[in-house]
Structures are given as structure tokens and as C-alpha cells.
Amino acid sequence: xxxxxxxxxxxxxxxxxxxxxxxxxxxxxxxxxxxxxxxxxxxxxxxxxxxxxxxxxxxxxxxxxxxxxxxxxxxxxxxxxxxxxxxxxxxxxxxxxxxxxxxxxxxxxxxxxxxxxxxxxxxxxxxxxxxxxxxxxxxxxxxxxxxxxxxxxxxxxxxxxxxxxxxxxxxxxxxxxxxxxxxxxxxxxxxxxxxxxxxxxxxxxxxxxxxxxxxxxxxxxxxxxxxxxxxxxxxxxxxxxxxxxxxxxxxxxxxxxxxxxxxxxxxxxxxxxxxxxxxxxxxxxxxxxxxxxxxxxxxxxxxxxxxxxxxx
Numbered sequence: 001x002x003x004x005x006x007x008x009x010x011x012x013x014x015x016x017x018x019x020x021x022x023x024x025x026x027x028x029x030x031x032x033x034x035x036x037x038x039x040x041x042x043x044x045x046x047x048x049x050x051x052x053x054x055x056x057x058x059x060x061x062x063x064x065x066x067x068x069x070x071x072x073x074x075x076x077x078x079x080x081x082x083x084x085x086x087x088x089x090x091x092x093x094x095x096x097x098x099x100x101x102x103x104x105x106x107x108x109x110x111x112x113x114x115x116x117x118x119x120x121x122x123x124x125x126x127x128x129x130x131x132x133x134x135x136x137x138x139x140x141x142x143x144x145x146x147x148x149x150x151x152x153x154x155x156x157x158x159x160x161x162x163x164x165x166x167x168x169x170x171x172x173x174x175x176x177x178x179x180x181x182x183x184x185x186x187x188x189x190x191x192x193x194x195x196x197x198x199x200x201x202x203x204x205x206x207x208x209x210x211x212x213x214x215x216x217x218x219x220x221x222x223x224x225x226x227x228x229x230x231x232x233x234x235x236x237x238x239x240x241x242x243x244x245x246x247x248x249x250x251x252x253x254x255x256x257x258x259x260x261x262x263x264x265x266x267x268x269x270x271x272x273x274x275x276x277x278x279x280x281x282x283x284x285x286x287x288x289x290x291x292x293x294x295x296x297x298x299x300x301x302x303x304x305x306x307x308x309x310x311x312x
Contacts, residue, residue, distance in 0.1 A: 031256040035268055041249030043275025052237045055225040056109035064213035066242040075206040082203040090199050097191035098211025100184045106219050108181030114174025123178035125157045130186035131266040149305030153270045156298030189262045196258035205254050267306045270299050
């Protein structure tokens with residue numbers, strides 16, 4: 001009897017071991033597919049914002065506030081127990097991530113009007129560099145392949161945007177704001193990865209967006225940015241921005257960061273730059289520069305190196 005039980009347990013363990021790589025590989029493929037959808041969503045952000053007749057702070061507020069409105073029924077009725085059971089640490093980290101996301105929006109959007117779009121984009125997309133550095137400060141030792149892939153991906157963005165940093169005081173201030181936006185985004189991704197170890201996507205995302213919306217509301221009121229009085233077309237575009245860039249973009253990023261990790265996720269966000277250029281070409285008739293295609297290839301190669309290092 002004991003021998004039979006031992007054999008049965010051995011077969012079960014072997015079967016589970018044989019299944020785990022397949023299951024793990026399938027999960028990674030699903031996460032990568034979802035990440036691709038997320039990148040497509042956030043890539044629509046810049047071209048869509050360019051057509052919205054509303055202040056930058058108001059746009060940032062409404063995309064989060066509308067997302068909170070959409071998530072409230074799901075969070076309160078289907079995930080109420082998870083929200084109540086988050087724990088003090090997870091709740092505080094979620095609020096901190098929301099504060100960093102609000103900071104990201106609050107400093108990056110004004111930078112677009114203070115310095116060149118190319119300069120602002122190049123600096124705000126340094127997120128994976130700061131992510132890797134912050135991981136190193138926390139005691140992690142990223143592989144050399146991670147550093148190489150991150151550097152290559154950032155180089156791809158520089159190829160696309162060019163290096164045209166101005167020297168005026170206003171432009172330098174805008175560059176500093178864009179750089180701060182990239183650092184804030186790195187902190188947001190890292191905190192999200194930590195919270196998602198124990199908290200589900202909906203509960204975390206709900207607290208995240210709620211915090212971001214409240215803080216951006218304070219910013220709008222302090223800056224005197226009008227939050228109403230828009231025409232129907234503007235409200236429709238704000239709703240579209242919420243669905244694509246926020247619910248499908250940032251929400252899916254929050255979903256996959258648990259499985260793919262912060263290094264892969266933050267590096268993939270660099271694809272937003274060529275993605276936005278391609279969408280602008282199809283939608284607004286703004287043909288992307290010739291450098292967009294080799295830049296996309298370089299970013300994808302860098303991302304592949306980071307994914308390979310992370311899988312190891």
C-alpha cells in the first residue's frame with residue numbers, strides 16, 4: 001500500500017513538473033499579447049490628446065476619473081472582499097503608486113509646451129533606465145543583458161526623436177520636467193509590481209486610479225484649469241482616451257507587470273514612441289520620419305534582449 005501511494009505521488013509530481021513549463025510558457029505568451037494591446041492603447045494617447053480641445057491637466061484628470069467610474073461597479077460588487085483584504089502595506093503602496101502616476105502626468109504634459117516634443121519624449125521614455133537603477137538600489141543585480149537591452153531600446157527612441165535639446169532656461173526647465181516624468185513612471189511600475197504580488201489587478205488599479213484622479217483634481221483646481229464646458233466631440237474623445245490609453249493601456253500594464261516583471265514592462269513602454277508615430281500617420285496623415293522604421297527595429301531588439309535575460 002505504501003509503495004503504491006509513493007508511486008502515485010511520484011507520478012503526480014512528475015506530471016505536475018512536466019506541465020509547469022508548458023503552463024508557464026503559455027502564461028508568458030498571454031502576458032506578451034496583453035502587453036502588445038497595452039502598448040497599442042497608450043500609443044493612441046499622444047495623437048488623440050493632440051486633437052482634444054481641453055487643458056492638459058484636465059485631460060489627465062478626466063482620463064483617470066472616467067476610468068474610476070468605469071471600474072467602480074466591478075470593484076465594489078465583484079472585488080469588494082479583495083479591496084477590504086488588501087492590507088495596510090498594499091494599500092499604502094497602491095496610494096504611493098497613484099501619487100507617482102499623478103506626478104508623471106502633472107510634470108510631463110506641461111513639458112511638451114516648454115521644450116520640443118522630441119526632447120520631452122526622449123527624456124520621459126528613459127523610464128527603463130531608472131527602473132533598472134532603482135532595482136539595483138534595492139539589492140537586485142540586473143544581468144548585463146538587461147543593461148544592454150535597456151540601452152539599445154533607449155537608443156532606438158533617440159534615433160526616432162533625435163537629440164535637439166535647447167539651451168534656453170524655459171527649455172531646460174521643460175527637459176527637467178520630462179526627466180522627472182520618466183523617473184516617476186519608473187517608481188510607479190516598480191510599486192505596481194510589488195503590490196501585484198499579493199493583490200489582484202482590479203483592486204490595485206481601482207485604488208491607483210482613484211488616488212491619481214483625486215491628486216490631479218487638486219492640481220486642476222490649483223492651476224485654474226476648467227473641467228467642464230466642453231463640446232460633445234471633446235467629451236467623446238476624452239471617453240475614447242479613457243478606454244484606449246487608460247483602461248486598455250495602463251490597466252493591462254498593471255495586469256502583466258506581475259508576470260513579466262518591471263524591467264520587461266518598462267522597456268516595452270518605449271514602443272509607445274514609434275507606435276504613436278505610426279498611428280499619427282494612419283489617423284492624422286502625419287507621415288512618420290524615415291528613422292521610425294529602423295528605430296522600431298532597434299527598440300524591439302533591445303526589448304528582446306531584456307525579455308531573454310529576464311527569462312533566464
